[in-house]
Structures are given as C-alpha cells and as structure tokens.
Amino acid sequence: MLALFIATLAWAAPSSDELVGMLKVVDDRQQNNGDWRSLVYIEQKEKDKSDLAYQAAIYRRDADDKLVILFLKPQAEAGKGYLRADSNLFMFDPTVGKWERRTERERIGGTGSQRQDFDQSRLADEYAPTFVAEEKLGQYTVNRIKLAVKAGIDVAYPVVELWLDKATGNVLKRQDFAESGRLMRTTYYPAWNKLYSESKKAEVYFPKEVWIYDEVEKGNQTKVVIQEVDLKPLDPNIFTKAWLESKSR
C-alpha cells in the first residue's frame, strides 16, 4: 500500500508546459530550416473499389509555409498538383488547365490523405494540449494527449488525440475528430527516419510510413510511404503556379 502511494506520488501527469514542450519536439524534429523534397507513394484502398496508387513529389519550404505536391504516376494523373501558399491550398489539373482553391479537408488526389500529412508539423502552434493518460500501444509505452485547436486557426480537424512514444517522443498514433466529437480518422506512424540537414545542422525526422484509416467510411484506408528525401535548397520558382503549369507544357 505504501509502495503504491509512493509510486503515485513519483508519477505525475505532465504539466501544460511540458505537454507543449512535447509538441514542440515533434514539430522541431520534422522541421527543416531550409527546403525539403520527397518522393512519396500513396495507396488508397476503398471498399468495393479498385485500389489507387500514386507516386508524387513533395516540395516544402517551411520558412515560407509553402508546399507543392506534384503527381508523377500513374501516367493519367501525371502533372496534377497542389500548391499551398499563404494558408491557401490550390489544386491544378493539367487536363483542363485550371486552378481551384481547395479546403483544408481536401482529400489529396481523392485518397484519404490530406495536406497536413505532407506538410510540416505545426502542432504546438495550432493546438493546445491536455494530458489524457499513459498507455501501452503494442509494445510501446505512450503518452496520450488531447489537442484542441486554438482560436482563429484553420485546420482540418479541431480536436486531435496523439499517442507519443514515451521513450523517443515520436508520434505513433493520431486520431482526428470533427467539431461534433465524431472520430473521423486514425493515423499510425510505425517508424520514423532521420536525415541530417546541413541547413538545420541537425537531423530532420520524417515518418517512413503513414497508415490512415477512415473511421467514417469503414474499410477505406490509405498508405503513404516516404521513399526518398532530399534537404538541399530548392529553386524558389518551384513554389509558384507557373512551375506546376510548366510541367504540363
């Protein structure tokens, strides 16, 4: 009994500042001070439908909050793309030569993935955390944290729960909730890769694989595999509409 009491005293829930600190670690690890580009594979499985599979190049300039997604394969989709600029997400379709402003909830290429899955992590800026519990996730001990969006921030989901690996601080699981409290999707990050960045003078973390399960349309799932990453500086022209258009001339 005394031992239990001592153990309870020894373990205390992380403070608010500590929780924000955890989120900042997650954000900082994924942020590169310079540019970022990656080659990703996106696979979508939907009930009663053929599988979809894309290969896309992702270009990021975190300092300017800019993001470009350029679809490379399959051939019929090649040249399609997204551009995030100043809180706007634009989609370009070369078949019709048109741009269109899309929302944060845009299903990238019709898959279960969204802009936030490819963009830099801004959890500490966008959400306020509260501690839920310490739990086990498979073999791992995790801190379960609930996040509520801060006022005036436009995000895909206003409420999020995170399962952070206690040992490494990495996100292992994430659940996104609608305003009503309805669970919308569950995402798993089973492994994280680290790559040294010259511009950051530190390692940049990125998930090796992302598994997204649709909780509304049960049976629909998306797998994202980040195949290659390069952190060398990018041409600023990449983050323009003209660059994406130029790929289809």
Next chain:
Amino acid sequence: MSLALALRLALGNVRAYAVKNLIVGSILAFGTLFVVTGAALLNSLDRAMQASVTNAITGELQVYAKDARDPLSVMGDMGMTVADIGEIEDLAELRDVAASVAEVAEVIPMGIGQSTVFGGNDIDIVLGELRGAVNAGDTAKAAALLDRARRIASDLAPEMDNIEELTSDTAKLADDRATLARVTSDTFSGEFAASPIPTIDWMDSHLAPLATDGKMIYLRLVGADLDAFTRSFTKFELVEGAIPMRGERGLLIPESYYQLWMKNTVARELDQIRDEVRLDGETIGITGVLFDRVQRNSRQYRRILYQLDPAVADALEPKIRAQLGGIEGDMATLLKAFLAVTDENLESRYAFFYKEIAPNIRLYDIKVGDMLPLRAFTKSGYLKSLNVRFAGIYRTKGYAGREMMTDANTLIDLVSFRDLYGKMTDSQRAELADIKASVGGRDVGAENVEDALFGGGSGIESTVTSGDGFAAIDALSFGAIDARVSDTYPPEQLDSGLALNVAIRLRDPSRVPEGQAALQAAIDKAGLPLQVVEWRTAAGMIGQLVSVVQVVMAIAVGVMFLVSMVIINNALVMATMERTAEIGTMRAVGARKSFVVALLVLETLLVAIAAALVGSAGAAALVGWLGGVGIPAGIDMFSILFGGPFLYPSIGFAEVGLGVGLVCAVSVLATLYPAILAAGVPPVVALQSKE
C-alpha cells in the same frame, strides 16, 4: 317465334313504362358517361405518360446489368448519389443480339453519372482572366481587369467593419485590411506592372479568399450516342447551339437547369420576382415574402458590380442614377437601390436591367461554345477532369416548368462520359501493379493494425541518407494539355465498348411487353448477363409516380364505376319488383317463367343500349371538348406526366365498346336476379298483391 313476341312485348312495355324507363335510362346513361369518360381519360393519360417518358429519354425498354446493385433510374431520383447499375461491357454484343429481335427498332447506348464544373468566386474569375491577359501580352485588357479587381477590393473594404463585429480573430482581420489597403493604394498598379505574375499569385492567395465562395455547378450526366439520342427521342428540342456530330465531344445542358443554376443569381431572382407578380398576381408591397426576396436580391448587388468593367460602370452610372431620380451615392449604392424594386417600378427596372446592365455582365456562368472543365470521381476512385465543349442548350418538349427543375439531365457524348467514368484499362491496371510493386510492403487491415505495426517493438527510429532520384524528377515534363485529350474521337467507338445502360426503341410502342419478352429471351439465349426492363421501371422516381397516378386514377374510375353500378342495380331491382303483379298476370295466362325473365331482361337491354349510346355520345362530346381545351397540369410534375402543360384526352371505339358492354352487362345482371324472383312468385300471390 317467342323471341319476336318477346321483342314486340318488350318494346310495348318500354313505351308503356316510358317515365320509369326514362328515369332508369338516365341513370344508365350517366353510368355510361362516367365509365366511358373515365376509361378515355385513363387511357389518354397512360398514352401521354408513356409518350412523355419514352420519347424523352427512356425508350420503351432499357437494358442494363443483371448484377446491378441499384435499380436503374434513368430520369434520376431525389438523392445526389449515382446509382451503381453495373456495366454493359461490350455494346457490340448487345447490338448484335438486338438486331436479331424483330421488335427492336433502335439501340441507343447510354451511361449515367455526375460531375462538377471547376469554378471560383468573383475575384478568382477576374484574376484568372487577368493571368490569361498577362500571359497573352494584352496589356490593355490586363489594365482593365486589374482595375476591376481593385474596384472589388474597394467595395470589400467597408465589409471589414461588419466582420470586425463578428470575429475574434483580430490578427486575420488586420491582415485582410492590409491586403485591401495595398490593392486599393495608388502604388499598386506600379507594383503590378513591375512583376505582374507574382502580384497575381499574391492576389490569388490574399485578395480572392476575401470574396464569398463561388458557385459550385453540379451536372447530372447522361452519356449517349448524341446523334442517335437526338434523332430517336422526339421530345428533344435544340434551343441554342448545335448537336455534336458523331465523333465530336460535347455536352448539351437542359434549358431549365441552365436558367436555374447558371444564370447570374440577381438576374434570375429578378426574373422570378417578375414572374410571380405578372403570372401569379402576387404583389411586392412593403412587407411579406416577395418584399423580403426583393430586399435580399438588392443586397446581392455585388453579383453585378464585380462583373462591370470600370469604363462600363462609369458609363452606366448616370443612366442608373437617372432611373433612380438622381439620388446620390457610388455605384454600389445605386445598384442596391436599383434592385430594391417595387410594384410600381418593377416593369421599367426590369426592362432597363436587360437593356442596359445585362449586356455588360456575365449573365450566365457559362455560355454555348465554352470549354467546360468537368470533374468527376471515376469508377476506380480517381478524380478525373476533362474539358468538354458546351455545345448547346436543349429542352425536352413539355418539361419546362417554373416551380421545379423538371429537366436535369446534361447530355454528353458517350466517349467523354466513358473518360469521366474512368473504367481502368488493362494497361492502366498493369501500370498500377507496377507502381505498387515498386514499393512492395504489406497490407494491414484496420482490425489488427496496432498489433501488426507496434507488436514487434523493434525500434522506431532509423537514420537514412539523402535520396538521389530528384534530378530525374525535376527534368520530368508531362506534355501539353491539348495533346492529352482530343476534341474528336473515332465515331466507331460509339458502336462498341462500354455503356452502363441502353435505351431500346420498339417498332410498335404499344407492344412493350412483347418487345421486352422477345429481347430478354434473345439476350438470355446469347448468354449476356443483362436484364431488360420496361420504361416505367427504368424511369426511376418519375416512373414510380406514373404507376402511382395510374393506380389512383384506376381506383377513382373503379369507384365511380361501382357507385354507378350500385345505383343502376337498385333502380332496376325496384323497377322489376314493382311489376310483380303484372308478372303474376302473365304467368296466370300461361307465360312460362323463362319467357317472363327473358322479357324483363330484353326490356332492360333495350333501355340499356339506348342509354349507353346516349351516355357514350355524351362522353364523346365531353372528352372531345376536353381534348380541345385540354386539362391543365397545374403543377410541374403533372406537366411531365401529361407530356406538356395540358392533357388532351381522346376517345376511341375501345372505350365506347367497353362502356356500352359494361353497362349492358351490369343492367342484364341487375335485372336477372329480381326478374327470377318475380317470375318465381306464384300467380295467385302475385295477383293478390295487385289487389
């Protein structure tokens, strides 16, 4: 001998009981009138509904997959989802089978789906045009468009004060105000001239989001061999443009849908307000629903203002001011006041609007000849886009309505439909398999995901090196847009390949069940996994409505008929039983029972034939008159069922024969029972009853 005698006696009795027979005959005549008129209306409605639906889109029969998950609904239903009706994998096979069926006159391949049209808000549209003008080097046009964008920004600036009262996000509000201040500043034109495209990019992401969202246009697509469709469906009527030839891509939008969803919302509302005043006798007044609509429309003035080029706006301003009696204020104030129409000035403002303002705005979001960027989710889940030319506007004769959108099917050539439907080809499937194989990996279902992904505990972090495949990616170019999709296609593609459903026109539209049975038998014999349904089933909600209306009408006619028969029966029973004494006398002088019964039946039959002929003549006159003036549909839904705003019934020998036959048969049956009863009364008793 006895028949001649019976006939002579019967004629004599008819004359002898002239008053009584006149009354009975009148009842019978009215009964006949009801029956014949009811049958004529029912048959006319059935013919009108069949013609209305089969000549509009369904054909007499439709063929689709046997294993379809949902029932076919060619004319659509209330939901926004598209039914999964399976596929007809190869049209050529079905064409061959149909050619062997004598009843089949024509085969029209189809497909049903939906798409949206790429769009944007008012500023997006201006900026899109501005980008085009800059890229084309048209500096004059670019200057005018930039001026228009700046005017929009000026108009939005006061809105920020309203937003300030509603929002707690002061930082965003400050950013938005700064954006508007920058765009409206004197130096902005200089900034634009120095670097036009980056400035447009900046306006795209800062200025355009400040306008309200643009309109999303949904299209219910019916893919078809347009040449066969427009030739075969006689209710099709081209209003504007041209029907795409075989081998040409194109789409045809129904007029009512075009007016309702693609017209400038202020103009459309003005049209509807005027219609309610002129056609429905409503008044705007100073309160009430119509007044509120006018006020709401007035607040939508930006839908006009944002589309006016500055030079045009300057020229219009004094004219609008004059219309308003010289009131003060800027263009926004003037437009707002102009649109606040009253009963007194509605006609003059309406005329002014269409004479002076409408020619200077985009009255419709799209116009015939435009290339429409369509977007749809394909069968395999990809988001597919395709530019298809807006070839024309059509109407389905008799389907136009004000209260509801009765005609919602956008017709598109079958080849473009197939592109948007996006059934994966073998080569696409192979490409997909290659992409998947290049990554490898495992599949993990949701049910055991946590064990599969985190059960091993083999470490989470790994260190990797920089990728080296990006030089090749940077050099990639995917080819010009125009090179990917051609405006034309080989016309023979319409004869084979994929369709989702097929309309069948029969040589004899009155032999639908026979045609259905023959075609289904031929399809089954050929081993095709397809089903044949008749037009009512295929039409969807409208078809169900047709069936409901038919049942209701049949019940109504049936009730009328029954009531008539009961009255006839009562009248005849009473008339016969009243003659018990007379029958007793006849029996006393030696008439046999059968002779008495035959005599009474003959008398009734003579009266019934005469009455039925009079009743039928009355019915013919009534139906003839209704056929001349028409029965008004009243509501739009009935106009679809009637095939137009009026039902023009007609009458034929069949209905007259049916009425005369039924009334005579019922009269005979109604006489038979009391006649037998009366004939069965012993003469002594019958004669006593006379005393």
